[in-house]
Amino acid sequence: MSDPRETQAVPQDPGRRSFLKVAGAGVAGSSLLTMLSARQAPAQVKGTSLRMLKWSHFVPAYDAWFDDFAKKWGEKTGVKVRVDHIPHLELPARYAAEFAAGAGHDLIYFVGQILTGQYYKNLLDLSDLANGLGQKYGGWMENAKSAAQVAGTWYAVPDFFISIPVLWRKDLFDSIGRPAPKTWDDLRAAARLLKPKGHPTGMQFSHCNDANHNWRALMYCFGVKETDPSGQNIALDAGTFSYNAPEPWDDPLSKTAYHDTVCVDGRDQMLHFRKFKCLYWTSAKLLRFEDNADWVLCVGEHYGYQRHPGHCVHRRSVLFLKDDFWVVVDRIEGSGTHRTHRIRLHWLGGDFPYRSGLDGQTSLQLETPDGPFHLAVFNAVGRPLSGEIVAGQDDPPRGWLSRYYAEKVPVPSLSIEVSGRLPLTMVSLLGPHVPSVTVSDSTWSVMSGERMFEFELAAGEIQLRSLKLISAPVA
Numbered sequence: 001m002s003d004p005r006e007t008q009a010v011p012q013d014p015g016r017r018s019f020l021k022v023a024g025a026g027v028a029g030s031s032l033l034t035m036l037s038a039r040q041a042p043a044q045v046k047g048t049s050l051r052m053l054k055w056s057h058f059v060p061a062y063d064a065w066f067d068d069f070a071k072k073w074g075e076k077t078g079v080k081v082r083v084d085h086i087p088h089l090e091l092p093a094r095y096a097a098e099f100a101a102g103a104g105h106d107l108i109y110f111v112g113q114i115l116t117g118q119y120y121k122n123l124l125d126l127s128d129l130a131n132g133l134g135q136k137y138g139g140w141m142e143n144a145k146s147a148a149q150v151a152g153t154w155y156a157v158p159d160f161f162i163s164i165p166v167l168w169r170k171d172l173f174d175s176i177g178r179p180a181p182k183t184w185d186d187l188r189a190a191a192r193l194l195k196p197k198g199h200p201t202g203m204q205f206s207h208c209n210d211a212n213h214n215w216r217a218l219m220y221c222f223g224v225k226e227t228d229p230s231g232q233n234i235a236l237d238a239g240t241f242s243y244n245a246p247e248p249w250d251d252p253l254s255k256t257a258y259h260d261t262v263c264v265d266g267r268d269q270m271l272h273f274r275k276f277k278c279l280y281w282t283s284a285k286l287l288r289f290e291d292n293a294d295w296v297l298c299v300g301e302h303y304g305y306q307r308h309p310g311h312c313v314h315r316r317s318v319l320f321l322k323d324d325f326w327v328v329v330d331r332i333e334g335s336g337t338h339r340t341h342r343i344r345l346h347w348l349g350g351d352f353p354y355r356s357g358l359d360g361q362t363s364l365q366l367e368t369p370d371g372p373f374h375l376a377v378f379n380a381v382g383r384p385l386s387g388e389i390v391a392g393q394d395d396p397p398r399g400w401l402s403r404y405y406a407e408k409v410p411v412p413s414l415s416i417e418v419s420g421r422l423p424l425t426m427v428s429l430l431g432p433h434v435p436s437v438t439v440s441d442s443t444w445s446v447m448s449g450e451r452m453f454e455f456e457l458a459a460g461e462i463q464l465r466s467l468k469l470i471s472a473p474v475a
Helices: 016-023 033-038 060-077 086-099 115-124 127-139 144-150 170-175 184-197 209-220
Strands: 003-005 049-053 079-087 262-264 270-273 278-281 282-293 295-301 313-320 323-332 338-350 354-356 364-366 371-379 387-391 413-422 424-431 437-441 443-446 452-458 461-471
Touching: 033 060, 049 060, 060 270, 079 086, 086 115, 170 184, 262 313, 262 323, 295 461, 313 461, 323 338, 323 452, 323 461, 338 371, 338 424, 354 387, 354 413, 364 413, 371 413, 413 424, 424 443
Parallel strands: 049 079
Antiparallel strands: 003 079, 262 338, 270 278, 282 295, 295 313, 313 323, 323 424, 338 413, 354 364, 364 371, 371 424, 387 413, 437 443, 443 452, 452 461
């Protein structure tokens, strides 16, 4: 429920940006249409209005303080101020509705769900404000820029960061013989030992503020950014486009089939019950993670299809050979091996020129500014799998990228579909060269450019004990 609080104003003169220095948020294009058309705030604020959208703070006294602050500011400046507070989980839906309608609030507070990159075309350039604050207080953290900038322009102003200090119980760590955690991996290792003893440890995956803050704190430690500053994403998810467009564009890109993953029997991992609500939330498990000087291996599985016939489990192994080659193994297992299942693997390419059909394979080549990039898919014994590549298909929608709300551009979409009894395995190879593959029993030998590597593939998982990196002779 909204809680509108409106105040009347009496004149004076400080500008709106004085208010922004405290609010620290994005400015939405709504009632002040002249601001958006001119891409700047009005020279004279007296007699104008300011409508703000904020979350309902978990400390109600803070909302009371802020509303009083806004009221006093409005009285001094001659601005009619209205502050609306709604539960933070309702904010993303409100953003989408107001931006789609081109009407609503003038100043919005992103809180934990920071969506600057998605909606920047609906926001004003706040670079003068942000740069001034940076110069005054010693510069911005790089992560602040990642969350609030698009292409070097500030469209929002960060106003706080929660560092998420790790709190731990010494008695529980002593009970499993673990020292005080100094890294995130120390905490993960301890959590594995504590769970069997009745002390589960973890962080939630959800849209709530705490989940956003917690995962940002973790991922920032590993160099993760809100957006890729290079803009050269090779494979990526499609985005949103619109929640309110007529069919077939009524939020199709949120479905499993449009993501870079496997779809089983044409089903979604979760049931899309209505806009912004899914049922049967998918549970998942990390099985292995190893980071070495030359390679990284991550193995996990999810159980989103277990509620359907066959009780399928999707396991994905990702081997990254630093710094330019990926092996992605997707394996579907289940009960009742006599049942035939239809498995579809999808990859969405970046916004680059492309071509297909290299060396007789159904493969995708992207022509990036840094050179060609190839993607090919094989079965468990190393035979190339056939598929199709489309871009910009309207009905049903496919081959579209929506980086920003209500905007879409055609990009190549590669889909590979196989049918058969479980288990079924598909191996994707991604890198700067057309791969040459030979398979003997479960040993894969892959030539890519001037190097060759080998790995064992057992039960759909990459076994690192047999991995070799070998410099290949230059032809």
